[in-house]
Amino acid sequence: xxxxxxxxxxxxxxxxxxxxxxxxxxxxxxxxxxxxxxxxxxxxxxxxxxxxxxxxxxxxxxxxxxxxxxxxxxxxxxxxxxxxxxxxxxxxxxxxxxxxxxxxxxxxxxxxxxxxxxxxxxxxxxxxxxxxxxxxxxxxxxxxxxxxxxxxxxxxxxxxxxxxxxxxxxxxxxxxxxxxxxxxxxxxxxxxxxxxxxxxxxxxxxxxxxxxxxxxxxxxxxxxxxxxxxxxxxxxxxxxxxxxxxxxxxxxxxxxxxx
Numbered sequence: 516x517x518x519x520x521x522x523x524x525x526x527x528x529x530x531x532x533x534x535x536x537x538x539x540x541x542x543x544x545x546x547x548x549x550x551x552x553x554x555x556x557x558x559x560x561x562x563x564x565x566x567x568x569x570x571x572x573x574x575x576x577x578x579x580x581x582x583x584x585x586x587x588x589x590x591x592x593x594x595x596x597x598x599x600x601x602x603x604x605x606x607x608x609x610x611x612x613x614x615x616x617x618x619x620x621x622x623x624x625x626x627x628x629x630x631x632x633x634x635x636x637x638x639x640x641x642x643x644x645x646x647x648x649x650x651x652x653x654x655x656x657x658x659x660x661x662x663x664x665x666x667x668x669x670x671x672x673x674x675x676x677x678x679x680x681x682x683x684x685x686x687x688x689x690x691x692x693x694x695x696x697x698x699x700x701x702x703x704x705x706x707x708x709x710x711x712x713x714x715x716x717x718x719x720x721x722x723x724x725x726x727x728x729x730x731x732x733x734x735x736x737x738x739x740x741x742x743x744x745x746x747x748x749x750x751x752x753x754x755x756x757x758x759x760x761x762x763x764x765x766x767x768x769x770x771x772x773x774x
Contacts, residue, residue: 518576518610519657519658522576522607522609522610522634523634523636523658525609525610526607526633526634526636527636527637529608529609530636530637530639530640533639533643534639539638539639539642542639542642542643542646543642545642545646546642546643546645546646546674549645549646551622551648552675553628553645553649553650553674553675553676553677554626554627554628554629554650555628555650555677556568556600556601556628556630556650556651556677556697556698557677557697557698557728559600559601559628560600560728560750560751561600562750564772564773565741565745565750565751565752565771565772566600566601566750566751566752566772567598567599567600567601567751567752567754567768567771567772568599568600568601568602568603568630568730568751568752568753568754569594569597569599569601569602569603569754569755569758569764569768570602570603570604570605570632570753570754570755570758570759571585571587571590571591571594571602571603571604571605571617571621571755571759572603572605572611572612572613572755572756572759573585573605573611573612573613573759574610574611574612575610575611575756576610578756581755581756581759581760582759582760583612585759587604587617587620587621588620588621588623588624590759590764591621591624591625592624592625593763593764593765593768594625594627594758594764594765594768595625595626595627596765597764597765597766597767597768597769597772598768598769598772599627599768600627600628600751601627601628601629601630601650601651602621602625602627602628602629602630603629603630603632603653603753603755604617604618604621604629604630604631604632604649605617605632605633606618606631606632606633606647607632607633607634613632613633615643615647618631618647618648618649619647619648621648622647622648622649623648628650628651628677629648629649629650629651630649630650630651630652630653630679631644631647631649631651631652631653632653633652633653634655634658635652635653635654635655635667636658636659638667638670640652641667641670641671641674641676642674644674644676645674645675645676649676650676650677651676651677651678651679651697651698652671652676652677652678652679653679653680653681653700654667654668654678654679654680654681654696655680655681656680656681656682656683656687656688656690656691657681657682657683657687659690660690661690661691661692661694664680664690664691664692664694664696665692665694668680668694668695668696669695672695677697677698678696678697678698679696679697679698679699679700679730680694680696680698680699680700681700681701681702681732682699682700682701682702683701683702683703683704684719685719685722688722688723696727697727697728698727698728698729698730698751699723699724699727699728699729699730700729700730700731700732700753701715701716701719701723701729701730701731701732702732702733703715703716703731703732703733703734704732704733704734711733711734712734713734713735713740713743713744716731716734716744716747716749717743717744717747720747720748720749728750728751729748729749729750729751730749730751730752730753731744731749731751731752731753732752732753733753735752735754735757736756736757737757738770738771741754741771752771754771
């Protein structure tokens with residue numbers, strides 16, 4: 516079993532445990548009662564400069580300590596002050612050290628759109644995301660069937676959430692098909708060896724649909740990396756480790772958004 520399959524299995528166990536604590540029907544009711552309007556990232560995109568989705572991530576399977584001591588609220592305020600278009604918040608606990616409480620605390624601290632970054636495999640998680648205060652959710656094409664991508668996208672939209680769907684290659688792009696996702700993320704990380712290849716992000720642009728904004732994911736570690744992808748046509752960039760290891764995320768972001 517590869518690492519992604521392990522994470523999915525663990526996620527399903529976590530969902531079962533959370534459902535025992537808060538029933539599916541109760542979670543749906545809480546989502547229906549959520550009064551805060553969601554914030555559209557699509558409506559905030561700036562066509563004239565890079566749009567950064569700055570990520571809060573303590574660790575990952577390939578990096579056991581990116582910044583385990585990081586305070587989510589402090590980082591979020593740095594990101595917003597630095598000009599981030601949105602913020603990605605890991606809520607997966609076992610492999611990424613995330614928590615729904617991180618997203619809830621960040622929601623209270625900043626006004627930029629928040630992406631719940633998790634392994635979305637069940638409807639429960641979408642209602643949960645709305646209750647947490649998310650504005651967008653992540654779908655990973657590799658772990659979903661084509662009909663699930665369509666169904667989950669419609670469910671997200673019913674809840675007022677935008678959808679970032681992540682692919683790695685042509686085969687996964689075909690799985691997305693005509694699903695009305697709001698953003699198409701391309702991850703250049705090899706999930707078997709955990710290596711990144713920015714050239715892959717450039718090469719795949721020939722087959723990416725022009726009507727859906729692209730998000731470059733993984734492997735961006737300098738303003739030069741970002742400029743290479745900006746010149747290739749990417750308007751959005753999801754950046755985590757580079758910012759989480761920065762002594763001043765605000766200054767680092769300011770350098771990135773003005774290539």
